[in-house]
Amino acid sequence: MKRAISSSLHRFHHFPLSSFASFTPSSSSSSFGPSNPRPFPDYSPKKLTVTDTHLVHRISTTIKQCRSDSLRRLLKPYESNFKPDHFIWVLMDIKNDYNLVLDFFNWARLRRDPSLEALCIVLQIAVAARDVRMAQRLVSEFWGRPHLNAHHLFDVFTERLIYTYKDWGADPHVFDVFFQVLVEAGMLLEAGKLFYKMLSYGVILSVDSCNLFLTRLGGSFEGMRKAIRVFREYAELGVCWNTMSYNIILHCLCKLEKIREAHGLLVQMEFRGNFPDVVSYSTLISGYCQVGEVEKVLKLVEELRRKGLTPNEYTFNNILVLLCEAGEVVEATKVLRQMSKQGAFPDNVVYTTLISGFCKSGNVSAAYKLFDEMRHKKINPDFVTYTSMIHGLCQTRKMVEANQLFSEMLGKGLESDEVTYTALIDGHCKSGNMKEAFSLHNQMVQKGLIPNVITYTTLVDGLCKRGEVDIANDLLHEMVGKGLQPNLCTYNAMVNGLCKIGNIEQAVKLMEEMDLAGFYPDTITYTTLMDAHCKMGEMAKAHELLQTMLDKGLQPTVVTFNVLMNGFCMLGMVEDGERLIKWMLEKGIMPNATTFNSLMKQYCIRKNMLATTEIYKGMLARGVKPDSNTYNILIKGHSVARNMKEAWYLHKEMVGKGFTLTAASYSALIKGFCKRRKFEEARQLFEEMRTQGLVADKEIYDIFVDVNYGEGNWDITLELCDEAIEKCLVKRN
Template sequence: MKRLTIFSFYRFQSSSHRPFLSLAVNSSLFFFRRCISHGLSSGSTNTRPFPDYSPKRPTINDSELVQRISNTIKLRCSEPLRRILKPYESQFRSDHLIWVLMNIKNDYKLVLDFYDWACLRRDPTLESRCVVVQIAAASKDLKTAHELIHKFWAKPKLDVSVSFTHFADRLIYTYKDWGSDPHVFDVFFQVIVESGMLNEARKLFDKLLSYGLVISVDSCNLFLTLLSSTFDGIDMAIKFFNEYYEVGVHWNTASYNIIIHSLCRLGKIKEAHHLLLQMELRGCIPDVVSYSTLISRYCYDGELQKVLKLIEEMKIKGLKPNAYTYNSIILLLCKTGKLSEAEVILREMMALGVLPDNVVYTTLIDGFCKMGNIQAACRLFDEMRLRKVIPDYITYTAIIHGFCQTGKMAEADNLFHEMVSRGLEPDEVTYTALIDGYCKVGEMKEAFSLHNQMVSMGLSPNVVTYTALADGLCKRGEVDIANELLQEMCRKGLQLNVFTYNSIVNGLCKSGNIAQAEKLMEQMQVAGPHPDTVTYTTLMDAYCKIREMAKAHNVLREMLDRGLQPTVVTFNVLMNGFCMSGMLEDGERLLKWMLEKGIVPNAGTYNSLMKQYCIRNNMRTTTDMYRSMCAGGVVPDNNTYNILIKGHCKARNMKEAWFLHKEMAGKGFIPTASCYSALIKGLFKKRKFAEARELFEEMRRHGVVADRETYNIFVDMNYEEGNMDITLELCDEVIENCLVAKPKNEDT
C-alpha cells in the first residue's frame, strides 16, 4: 500500500474548530475491507488511477499574450512584476493564469510571485489555486500549501459541503500532471480537520483510499484529537480508531494515547488499561504519557494501589514519571488527607530529578491549608520561591485562605499585598477568603472595605461573600444589618441557599441568640430552604456549649425524625458537650456506639475525651485511647499532639512528651505557644537545659511567641552565662511581644 510520509508542520488548536454534528463512522467499513482483501498497493489494478489533466485550450491571441507574459517575467525576473507586467493588466484574465504557470512551473519562486500578482488583479479560479498548491507541495513547501488551502476555507458565506466536493475533485484532477506528491492530500486533510469539517475529512479519507493512498498517521491523530475533544465525539473517535486498525492503518503511540485519554474521560478505566496492555502486542511501546493518563484516572477514582503498581511497571520499563504523574498522586493523597505521604512523594520526585512545578506545590500547599497546618504550607511556599518556581494567584489564594482560616489576618494581608505588587490580580475567591477571615475575627470595618474594593475592581460579590459578611454581623449581634444585607442579595438576584442560612444560624448561636436561631429554623421549615444536618448540628453545638445537654438531645431527636443523617461532626459536637459537662462515661459510651454502628470517628472525636482525661491527670487512659485511635486508622492532628504533650508535661512524663514532640515535628506540625511552654518548663525542671534551649530556639524560628515566664527563664540563664547580647535581645522581645503588642499564636 502506498502511504503518505509523516510530517508535522501544523499547530493544532482545539478551540478553532466548529461544533461537531455527526459522523457516519460505519458507512464504508465494508468497502475498506473489500479493498484490503484485494490489495491496495500502488501497482494494483483494483485502485482507481488519477485522471489525466486536460485544461481548456487557449486561442491564438491568448497563446500570444501568454507567451509574451511568460518571456517577460523570465527575462526580467529580477524586476518587480507590477512594473514589467503593467502593459498586460488590461488584457489579463483568470484563464491566462494557468497557461502562464505551465510555462514557468519549474521556477517555484517565480510561480509564487506571479500567482500573488494575478490574485491582486483577478480572483483565481479553484483550478488555478489547486495547481499552485500542487506545485508548492512538489517543491516541499508544505507551509505555503497549507496557507493556500486555508485561505480558501476562510472565505465568508462558503457552502462547506459543495466547496469541499469541488476542491477535492480539482485537487485530484490536477494531481497527476502538476505535482504527484501525496503530501498535498495530507495538507488538505489537515486544513479541513483544523476547520472542524469532520464529516468532510472522513469523506476525503475514504475517497483517497480508493486511489490507493492512506492519510499519514500524524494527520489521523489530528483527526482523532479533534473528534475526541467533545464528549459527543469520543465514541466516534474510538470507533474510527478500531475500524481503521482493522483496515491497515498503523497507529502509533500518540494514537493510542489519544484513545486511552478518551476512554479515561468516559470513566472506562478498565478498557483504557486493557488498551495499554494491547499496545505492545501491536508493536507500539507505551510511553510516560500512556502511563500518566491511566494513573491520573486511577487517582481520580481513588485507586491508590493500582497507581502504585503502575508506577512500579514504569520503573521496570525504564520510564521516568513526570511532573504530571506525580501531581496526580499528590492530589489523590491530599484529597484523602494523607499530607505527610504526599510530601514524601514530592521528595522522591525531586530525588529522581523531576522538578516540581507550580501545580505540584500549589496542590500540597492547598492540602496543608485545608488541614489547618499553615506552618507546613508556609514552609513549602518559601521552598517554592527559593527554587524559583513562581507562585500564581491560585497559590497565593490558597495560602491566604489558610491564614484567614486560622485567624492570622496580618499574615494574610501581607501576602495579599505581595500578590498585587507582583502584578497578580486577585479574583472573587481571593477577596472572599479575606472578607471571611476578617469577619471571623470580628473586624467588620476591614471586611466591608474589602467588599467595596472588590466591587470597584469590577468583581461581583457572590453568595459566599455575602454569607461571610452576614455571619460576621450576626456574631457581633448586628442581626438587623445582616438581614438588610440578605435583602440586598435578593435584590441583586442572588439566590439565598442553605449555606447562607446556616451561617446566620451559626452567627446567632455564637452571639448567644439561640432563641432567634430556633425561630429562623422554623421559618426555613416553612419557606425553605429546609434546615440540613449542618443547621441542626450548629444548634446542638450551641446547647452543648452552655451545657444544656437535654436540649441538645432534643435537637438530635428532631433531626433524626426529619430523616436527616448525623455526620461525624454531629457526634463530635455531642462528644464535646459530654466532656465539657464532665460526663466522660457518656462520652465513652458514645464512642463505643459510633464504632459499633460503623461511624468512623476522627481525631476531633478522640481529642475531646483525651483532653478531659489529661485535665484529670489520667495519662494511662489517655495513652490507651491514643493507641486505640491510631490502631483504628485515625490520623492524629495538630491538636492531638498538643493535648498529649501538655498532658504528659503536667504528669512530668517528659520522656513521652519529648518523643511525641519529635513525632509531631516529623509530620510537619508546629506546637502551640502553651505546648512549647509546657515542654520547656518541664525540661527545665528536669534540668534538661540543652533540650529546653533547643526547643526555645525552635519556637522562635517558627515565630511562636513565648509567654513572659518562659522568656524570664532564658533571660536569667543567658545573664548568668554572661551572654549579654542575647540577654538584651530577649529583653527587647519581651517588651515587644508581652508588654506592647498583643501576643501572636495564642492558644484558642
C-alpha cells in the same frame, strides 16, 4: 499541518492491506477491507488532432528554450489558439522538469482557471517532486473558494485525483495532502469518506494525517466519542497508531471522565510498541486530578520518575492543586521541591496554591515560610496571595500578623476588596475584638466597597459569640434595611448566639421563624442545638434532636457526631463514645481527627495510655491523619506517664509535618525529661520553646534557674530570673 505532511513523506504506504495484518490490535475476525484492492485506472487523455499536435510541439519547444521571466512574452503568439486540453498535452512533454511545469502552470492560470483534471495533474507532479508546500497550497486555494455544491465537487475532485494518479506521479502522499486540507477546512465527513475510498485502492493514509483527523474530531464532546470510535476502527483497518495518536485519545477519554479506560489504554501502549511519553502521563495525571484520585496521581508520578520522565509545569500545578484540595499539603510541598530540582520553576500561581492549601489545613506557619520563600526568590505575591495569607492568619487568630500583612499589601499599591476586608473582620470577630471589626467595616464603606451578606453575617456571628444577641439583632435590621436578605448562615449565627447565652427556648422559636421565612433549618442548625444540650449534660435531648434530623431527611455530618462525642467525654462516658465511633463507621461516616482526639484526651486524663495508644492506632489504620491537637494530646499524655521515648518520637514526627507544639505540650515534655533526669533533652526543648515565642510557666523557669545556678552559669541564671519575673509575674498581675 505542513510539518505533518512533510513527516509523512518519509513513509511509503501504498501496498496491499493484507500486509497490515500483524498490526491488528483486535481478534482475527477483524476486517481489513477488500482482500484484492482495486487497481488505479490508466490515464487516457483526449487524442490530439494534427493541428493540436503541431501547436503543442511548438509551445513545448518554446518553453524548453526560454527562461521563466520571458515565458509570458514568448508564448504571446499562441494565446489566442490555446485551449485547456493543450495545457495537459504540453505537460505530458515537460512533466520531468518540475520548475518548468510550475512556470507553465502559472502562465496558463493567468488566462483562465485550470480544469479540475489539470489541477490534479499539477498536484500529482508537485507531490512526486516532494514540493509538499506547493501541493498543499494548490489544494487549499481550490477548496478555499466558495462552491455551490461542495459535497458533489468532493466526489468529482476525488475521482479526478484517482484518475490522474497512476500516470502522473503514483505517490500516495498526494491523498494525504488532500485529506489534511479537508480536515483543516472542517470537512470531516468528506475526510472520512476519502479514507475509506483510498482503502478500497489499498492505500492507507499516513498516521500523521489520521492524528490530525483525531485532533479535529476531539474539538467537542460528541467529536471525542467519534474520535475514540475512529481510533478503534482505523487500527483494525491497518493504521499503525503512534504515541501522539494514543495521547490524543487519552485526552479525549479523560475529558469524557473515562479515566480508568484511559489508564488501561496507557498500559496497552507499551504492549503495542508505543512507549508512553511525558504527555501521556501528564494527560492521565490531569484526568485523575479532575476526579480527585490522590493515590493514583502519586503512583503515576512515581512511575513517571522511574522512567526518567519529568512532568511539565502544567502537570505539576494540577498535582499541587489536587493535593492541596485533599489536604495533602505536606506531600504538595515535596512535589514543589521536586519541581524546582527538575528545572520546572514554580511561579506565583504555584506558591499561592500551596499557601492557600496550608492555610485551609490550619498550618499557617508552613504557609508563612512559603510566603517568605516567594519574596526571597523575587516572586511577587499578588492580591490573591496576600488575601490567602491574611485569611489563614485570621483563621488562627494571629491578628497582629494579619494586620501587618494587610498594611504591607496596601503599601505595595495592591487594592483590597470585600473578600480581604471580610476575612479581617471575621478574624477580629473570632478574636472577640468587635471594636476593630466594626472599624474595618467603616473603612470598607469609606472606600466605596459595599459590605455583603457574608460581611454582615460575620459581624452578627461575632456579636452572638460574645452573647450580644440584642446588638446582633439590631445589625440584622440594618442589613435588611439596606436591601440585603439574611441567609441560612445568618440565621444559624443567631441560633448559635441564643444557645451561647443558654436561651435554647428562644433558639427553637427562631428555628420556627426560619421555616416560615423559607430558610429551613439544616444540619448546622440542629448540630448547634445539640451542642447546647450536650454542654448542659442533656444527652437525651441531644439524641431526640438527632432523631428529628434523621426523620426530616437531614444527614448528620462528622461535626454532628463530634458534638455528641464531646458531650459523652465531658460526662466521662468514654464507653458510649467508643460505641458512637463504631456506629458512625457502620453508617459509612468516617470519624475525623477531632472525633478521636476527644476520646484520647479523656483516656489521657484517666492516665490510661494503653487505651489511648489503641485508639490512636485505630485512627491511623482507618486512614485518618492526626492533626496538631492529636499530637499535643498524645505528647502531654505520654509525658505525664513518663513514656519519654514515645513522647520524643511524636514530637519529632509532629515538627516534621509542620505542626507546632503548644506551651502546655512543651511544659509537659520538659517536666517529663527532668523527672527522668535527662536535662540535655529538657534544655534543648526549653530553648526551642523560647525561640518559638511561647511562655513557660514558673515551675519550668525554677527548674532551669536551679540547673544553671548549680552549674555556675551566673549570667544565664540572672537572665532567666529577669525573664521569669517579666513573663510569669508582671504580665500575670
